[in-house]
Amino acid sequence: MKKIFLMAAAAFFAFAANAQAPARNGVYYLVSFPNAAHHEAEITMTLTDVPAIGPLKVRMSRSSPGRYATHEFGKNIYNVKATDISGKDLSIKQIEGDVYEVGEHGTVVKISYTLFGNHTDGTYVGIDASHAHLNMPASFMWAIGMANRPVKFEFNDLDKYGWKVATQLKHEGDNVYSAPDLQYMMDSPTELSNVKTNYWDVVNTNGKKQKMGIAVHSDDDQATVDKFATMVQKVVLEEKAVFGEQPDYDYGSYTFLDDIHPTNFGDGMEHRNSTCIVDRSEKIAGNENNLLGTYSHEFFHSWNVERIRPKSLEPFNFEHANMSSELWFAEGFTQYYGELILARAGFNSIDDYTGTLGGLVNSVLAPPAPAKYSPAQMSRYAVFTDAGVAVDATNYTNVFTSYYVYGGATALALDLRLRSEFKITLDDYMRQVWLAYGKTGKPYTIPDLQNVLGKVTNPKFAAAFFNDYIYGVKKNNYEALLANAGLLLQKAAPGKGWMGRIPGRPGNGGLVIGGSTSTNSPAYKAGLDANDTIMQIDGKDVKEAAAINDIIKDKKPGDKVSVSYKNRTGNHEATITLEESPSVEVVTYEKAGKELSQQQKDFRSNWLSSKVK
Template sequence: MKKLFLLLTLLAFFNCKEGTQTEEASKGVSTTYNISFENAVHHEANVQATFTNLKSGEVEFRMSRTSPGRYALHEFIKNVYAVKVTDSQGNELETTRPDPYSWKVNGHDGTIKVSYTLFANRGGGTYAQIDETHAHLNIPATFMYAPSLANDEMEVTFNVREDLNWKIATQLKHKDGNTYYAPNLQYFMDSPTEISNHGVRSFDVNGQTVNLVLHHNGTDAELDEYFEKVKKVVLEQEAVYGELPDFDYDNYYFLACYIPNASGDGMEHRNSTVVTSTRSLADGGMERNIGTVSHELFHAWNVERIRPQSLEPFDFEEANMSGELWFAEGFTSYYTNLILCRAGLMEPENYVRGLSGTFNYVWNSPGRQFFNVIEMSYQAPFVDAARSVDPVNRGNTFISYYSYGSALGLALDLSLREKNLNLDDYMKFVWNTLGKDEKPYTIPDLQKALNEYAGEGFGDTFFNNYVHKSDMPDMKRLFKTVGVSLTQDDTKARFGASVRQGKIYGYTSIGSSAYEAGLENGDTIIQLGDYVLSDDLDSNTIMTNFKAGDVAKVVYERLGNKRETSLTFKSDPSYSISINENASQEQVAAREAWLRKKSK
């Protein structure tokens, strides 16, 4: 009898549990949106949100404070007004405001309807822009949401301006008409939408469709030409990983806006990316805009699916801090131009010479004495389009994790190639072991993967010295292995500050000639050595007359007082990077293996 009772109890439990799961699954769509753009000329949209299947009691709805792909707070609520809240019958509900970002409601009937006006006029990857050229919508900047319904399905209807020939482009699943679907809040928030009179070009890659959606004022011929460049980028990136990601709904979208009212930006998403620029294809954009396309597509693997644990799930209520951005953003930055070179869209000589900007910024920055690359990544909430009014000393203390990570990607690639390995295959190894099955990673996971790929101890050496510490490898030797020269001019003098019309702008660089002489931001140089500044003789011209080791008297003005100091010119630490025309056949072969086309 005890066994029978136990069996019946277990059956009752599982039947109850199954019934609960069925009930949860049958909820269906709990959030619906309707957005229209009658007042687009004044950058306004009218939004109606309906939240259903709500439990009794207090319910919260809010605007996001962050956006996928960004790490700082952006406070999207500041552009929302004329908020009205009712129940399903249209009865107005009383709300409270516990903080600037949210509302709380009691006394509803299981449904809450919220209407509001949105002002939007920044056409990039983070915000939204509404005018008579388009409705360019970043979802967190556009729609309120109910956190309690975050796991439920959602639908949105875009009431397009047919008088403006608007069409809809988005990674959201098309349902019918102008209505689109998302399985949950995370997917919805990650789905930017471009509504405009745009052109579309598509091509098939192993059963999946890659779409270039271009809103521009150019010609179809320009779109066709640019699309060929995009295709080359896609195929070269596929060659790095051996395959495209498994895109949801078998589609990937480049949402490109190259129009005068846009703002230059790029923002990756799971199955799409926003790429915006004021440069038209006819006015330099054909060559200069493609780099953003390359960078953002690489994120479809590296950050969207090779995903840091620290960003999973993405938090819409707080800043998102990640110590892995040097890998997620930085290694992606390393591949940005390398892919263009391999695709034949950048000459090898220009690619190699172009490495010098990032190299000098990272290698010569005083910031490495304060923070390693992980700690630089932690600062993203303060620098990733974040705003502050108080002065900061970031020129001396911060190195962008984009640049720092890119420099480390270069260093790791050349170090691996010295062992007849390469970064492509390491990225592919990380993809196959972590990204493909979307297992969020930590820094120890990356280190373990490098040891497994390159041999025991290799990853420990690299991570311990260059990731957890701020050392740098012998790049002159590593460059030499691929027939590239790394040189310096020890006789050239460096002042150590930016000077315009005699005035120092920005804090002087720690350890530089100007810093050691006690010069500072805001000082105005009157005399340098025997040279007196005038309208005909500027400070930058004067400085070319000095070489490293020279000592000069500096007369300057600070806060209305004339002062004098002595300055010893130090050598310019800048490096030049170029292809070595006298490289051996072995070095040339190694360079070609590094830079040549990989796609079939």
């Protein structure tokens, strides 16, 4: 025993002069940044109590919590090495793009590698002298078969760069943080930077005090961050009011991690006890309302998707894309509430909100995909579209509508129908889903959601709604539903000629169509599609997309225009019969010059007013 202890002590002292020794049966990461200016980190993973029999396999992830498509994180690690407890090199072999195997080894194995990261968003890694923005699956290798082991991190070089640590990982002291297992670790984004923070207490319905806060890496002063935090507090309380209580956050706290800079890639990514928000603005100041939309959406996820959890995502698999038929609810209903909360909290006026409503309704009435594909089917398509990468052309224009807005439009219709037909609200429904599946930690299926709706309404209504609008492609009567609140649904461009959106770029002597034309557009019906080059419309040269609008701006539905175009089969002539655009807009009765009844005023107020007591 004494001999083993001395060997281990010497080895771990060599590992890092200030590192803590890894716990038995644990996983320990040492993270350093000697070359942050060139976007690199040096990471060593120490594994103890490794089974001596059989090869050890370690890997990078190919998926990330909150993302549903595949991402090849293994491409950004290199210089992968393995050593034993004494520092002796072990043979390590790359057996797949992101999987490595150590054949012969002892009970302690150290894996070291260089991580490159220069893409600051919610999915990838951003490292420079100003910060290390770490999404865990994109940053850390892990050992296959050791997912239930406790994890510790030690972050070096914090003083060197003037960084602090912002994360939902548990702080163990100094620069050491921990997670109980791999799932929690992967769900814990970490920002190392000179963050400015503002924390406040919220007393939950059960009497427990919870710490809420924002940790912002931006060029704002502390006063701006503090002022913005008071705005975020209003969002937090409005969302708490929807469910009647907040979740009991692990370690009693929830943090909004926010990184703001023009070189970022905009994103928002929900996590169990935090959210990762990345924005491309210059700073918070002057962009508060735009930022609040992401805060509102992501915080709602701390109930819906982080705890009200689809069974299809439990447990989350880090080796491949995670497909779910429930994203219309998990993401779509969250999309609806994210914007609704801003209206209830007083940040968006009714006229602001009508623009949001128009966008939701358009998403299901204007494009061709919702007429053919259900919200459940569009949810499954996320494995291709959720920040997925495709170098080949796709036909998304005609076969995909985002489950965010499709589900948001479905939530809007259900909310208005519950209010008008049953005198209850979508808040009542969400609260019951929370009590049945979120608070209990029991993953749900679509039939489970239907059963809850049947309990707050009746089974017949619930069955019809799910058959028609979740499994099916039937559309709600948005015009009648919105009228209950004194909102008018009308054509966005009545009486104007429309030939469809032409995604094009100058080239080949004209305008090259750069993507699929929509199947419900006059251009598609006339035979135009991707890679055709439009030369002239009605005898006028076309070299940019704006020229099309200029040519048809005074034309009406039913008017015909001649089109000269060419492709690999030669030169062609076509006639396009213009139609009226299917796009709609929502305006208040007041703006439309219509009188608003007291009943409509009350309906609107009950829907959009604050619910904070």
